[in-house]
Amino acid sequence: xxxxxxxxxxxxxxxxxxxxxxxxxxxxxxxxxxxxxxxxxxxxxxxxxxxxxxxxxxxxxxxxxxxxxxxxxxxxxxxxxxxxxxxxxxxxxxxxxxxxxxxxxxxxxxxxxxxxxxxxxxxxxxxxxxxxxxxxxxxxxxxxxxxxxxxxxxxxxxxxxxxxxxxxxxxxxxxxxxxxxxxxxxxxxxxxxxxxxxxxxxxxxxxxxxxxxxxxxxxxxxxxxxxxxxxxxxxxxxxxxxxxxxxxxxxxxxxxxxxxxxxxxxxxxxxxxxxxxxxxxxxxxxxxxxxxxxxxxxxxxxxxxxxxxxxxxxxxxxxxxxxxxxxxxxxxxxxxxxxxxxxxxxxxxxxxxxxxxxxxxxxxxxxx
Amino acid sequence: xxxxxxxxxxxxxxxxxxxxxxxxxxxxxxxxxxxxxxxxxxxxxxxxxxxxxxxxxxxxxxxxxxxxxxxxxxxxxxxxxxxxxxxxxxxxxxxxxxxxxxxxxxxxxxxxxxxxxxxxxxxxxxxxxxxxxxxxxxxxxxxxxxxxxxxxxxxxxxxxxxxxxxxxxxxxxxxxxxxxxxxxxxxxxxxxxxxxxxxxxxxxxxxxxxxxxxxxxxxxxxxxxxxxxxxxxxxxxxxxxxxxxxxxxxxxxxxxxxxxxxxxxxxxxxxxxxxxxxxxxxxxx
Numbered sequence: 291x292x293x294x295x296x297x298x299x300x301x302x303x304x305x306x307x308x309x310x311x312x313x314x315x316x317x318x319x320x321x322x323x324x325x326x327x328x329x330x331x332x333x334x335x336x337x338x339x340x341x342x343x344x345x346x347x348x349x350x351x352x353x354x355x356x357x358x359x360x361x362x363x364x365x366x367x368x369x370x371x372x373x374x375x376x377x378x379x380x381x382x383x384x385x386x387x388x389x390x391x392x393x394x395x396x397x398x399x400x401x402x403x404x405x406x407x408x409x410x411x412x413x414x415x416x417x418x419x420x421x422x423x424x425x426x427x428x429x430x431x432x433x434x435x436x437x438x439x440x441x442x443x444x445x446x447x448x449x450x451x452x453x454x455x456x457x458x459x460x461x462x463x464x465x466x467x468x469x470x471x472x473x474x475x476x477x478x479x480x481x482x483x484x485x486x487x488x489x490x491x492x493x494x495x496x497x498x499x500x501x502x503x504x505x506x507x508x509x510x511x512x513x514x515x516x517x518x519x520x521x522x523x524x525x526x527x528x529x530x531x532x533x534x535x536x537x538x539x540x541x542x543x544x545x546x547x548x549x550x551x552x553x554x555x556x557x558x559x560x561x562x563x564x565x566x567x568x569x570x571x572x573x574x575x576x577x578x579x580x581x582x583x584x585x586x587x588x589x590x591x592x593x594x595x596x597x598x599x600x601x602x603x604x605x606x607x608x609x610x611x612x613x614x615x616x617x618x619x620x621x622x623x624x625x626x627x628x629x630x631x632x633x634x635x636x637x638x639x640x641x642x643x644x645x646x647x648x649x650x651x652x653x654x655x656x657x658x
Numbered sequence: 659x660x661x662x663x664x665x666x667x668x669x670x671x672x673x674x675x676x677x678x679x680x681x682x683x684x685x686x687x688x689x690x691x692x693x694x695x696x697x698x699x700x701x702x703x704x705x706x707x708x709x710x711x712x713x714x715x716x717x718x719x720x721x722x723x724x725x726x727x728x729x730x731x732x733x734x735x736x737x738x739x740x741x742x743x744x745x746x747x748x749x750x751x752x753x754x755x756x757x758x759x760x761x762x763x764x765x766x767x768x769x770x771x772x773x774x775x776x777x778x779x780x781x782x783x784x785x786x787x788x789x790x791x792x793x794x795x796x797x798x799x800x801x802x803x804x805x806x807x808x809x810x811x812x813x814x815x816x817x818x819x820x821x822x823x824x825x826x827x828x829x830x831x832x833x834x835x836x837x838x839x840x841x842x843x844x845x846x847x848x849x850x851x852x853x854x855x856x857x858x859x860x861x862x863x864x865x866x867x868x869x870x871x872x873x874x875x876x877x878x879x880x881x882x883x884x885x886x887x888x889x890x891x892x893x894x895x896x897x898x899x900x901x902x903x904x905x906x907x908x909x910x911x912x913x914x915x916x917x918x919x920x921x922x923x924x925x926x927x928x929x930x931x932x933x934x935x936x937x938x939x940x941x942x943x
Contacts, residue, residue, distance in 0.1 A: 340835075343835075343839055345835050345838070345839070368838070368843075369835075369838045369839050370838050370839070370840075370841045370842055370843050371841075372839075373841075374839055375839065375840075376835070376836065376839040378832045378835070378836060380830065380832060382830060382832035382833055382835065382836040383836075384833060384836075384837075384851060385855065386854045386855055395837070395840055395842075395850075396840035396841050396842075399840065399841045399842055399846060400841060440836075443836075443840070447840060447841070453839075
């Protein structure tokens with residue numbers, strides 16, 4: 291039943307009242323792929339997931355599995371006949387049913403013989419290491435255990451597609467990492483096509499084959515974790531993936547097609563563009579769009595470098611265990627965030643020389 | 659726990675303790691004592707024997723049950739689908755809720771007066787029915803069984819509905835979503851998810867509504883035939899107390915009322931346990 295080639299979402303639109311919450315969403319997911327919809331709250335990522343599940347009807351576009359139409363505005367396959375699985379942030383276990391009956395819920399609806407139901411339920415519970423809790427009720431389990439029951443309830447149905455709606459957000463930090471590992475291991479093992487919704491970039495990077503970054507209902511970028519992390523497509527994606535220093539600048543000139551000279555206030559900087567960005571930045575320069583640069587706090591170096599030297603006064607220091615976060619201010623009031631090893635001893639008020647490697651500077655327009 | 663803490667707790671309990679002692683425990687024990695004694699204060703079961711041996715009194719139990727049970731069941735059966743439909747909120751919900759609260763605030767006498775005119779032989783309802791040729795002579799809906807039944811439903815339905823709506827709105831909507839993704843259609847979702855979780859609320863609303871209906875007094879007097887078919891048990895208690903001035907007998911009647919209500923609630927609980935034996939276990943832990 292799981293056999294299909296691709297899940298195809300084309301031109302998906304969704305309104306809540308007059309508000310367009312999903313705007314022209316296009317995505318094709320291959321069988322076995324792990325795709326994450328990443329975005330802040332209100333970006334429409336959960337709505338897309340609900341549309342795919344069939345829990346929310348779409349207002350435009352279509353959803354297909356190969357040639358089978360699930361929803362195109364006219365034909366609509368209800369959720370109970372899509373054979374998808376879903377896991378919710380708040381687990382959504384049936385409180386009146388035992389762990390066994392929760393996991394068996396869907397199998398019983400399929401009218402499978404009792405012994406087969408039992409066998410499948412036990413197998414699924416073994417997969418999430420919960421077989422000893424089979425007779426307990428949800429409220430007797432911890433949050434992590436409850437979410438694993440929800441996961442078992444989903445995989446026991448052998449769904450064609452698994453839809454996970456922020457499944458780890460209600461768990462504490464340690465458990466989240468543990469469950470993340472289990473999810474990844476489960477996917478490696480079962481290869482169930484998975485669509486995962488989260489606002490946590492770490493989760494997205496750790497789990498996904500591909501990430502779709504969403505903002506205000508629109509796709510910002512689709513790519514592998516490496517692509518998204520290293521080469522964000524615009525200022526929003528850069529900011530969301532940790533390029534926390536964002537400054538409005540002026541481009542003074544191009545040298546060749548990859549070397550850009552920039553004025554940040556009265557500081558002169560040089561950026562060396564990656565291949566992917568050269569057309570984009572040339573376009574910003576030639577069309578007089580408002581340029582911004584972004585730099586990761588951990589890419590900024592201390593000391594005197596070959597170029598892009600800046601002097602800052604340290605304002606605030608945060609100790610974060612493995613590293614320290616420094617906030618510095620330049621003489622003309624530009625704030626710079628720097629992340630360095632924890633053993634570096636600086637005090638608030640110190641004047642420090644820093645430099646930015648030119649290939650670590652990304653240039654974007656503020657308009658897209 | 660420190661000494662101060664215990665004193666604080668006791669102080670906080672004081673108002674509730676006074677309230678319960680003076681307004682419930684003392685009157686209840688006083689009434690129980692009255693019902694089990696004669697005029698001279700000697701212990702006797704005579705009051706109860708007298709009630710059950712006189713059909714004029716004993717029958718009031720059946721008369722009241724015949725009104726109270728259908729009124730309760732009808733209110734619940736009308737309220738269930740409506741509350742189910744409105745569980746995720748609907749447009750104009752505040753207006754609907756207001757309409758429903760009105761009969762509660764108006765009080766039973768006001769409703770009875772309104773019904774007497776509106777549903778009486780010359781009322782609008784009968785005029786309309788005759789105009790539409792549904793009937794050729796007025797349908798008698800006041801001063802009989804039906805009048806009392808309708809009045810009880812008008813008063814009880816909003817109460818039951820609001821309780822049921824409150825309860826079902828508290829059921830996580832994600833449970834329905836989860837069930838439907840797992841292959842459950844609307845029918846399955848209602849019977850396997852919503853109803854088992856709703857049942858505690860339904861039984862509670864049913865029990866409270868039954869107690870309200872079983873103690874009916876004004877509607878039975880104003881809209882029924884208090885000397886015959888709608889001579890409910892509270893009328894019997896009233897007459898013993900304030901027409902024959904026998905407080906021992908009237909207390910006995912009140913105790914009997916309480917016992918019947920208790921039996922009804924126990925039966926409802928028993929049926930609920932039987933319906934979802936496994937499910938109610940979820941209440942523990």
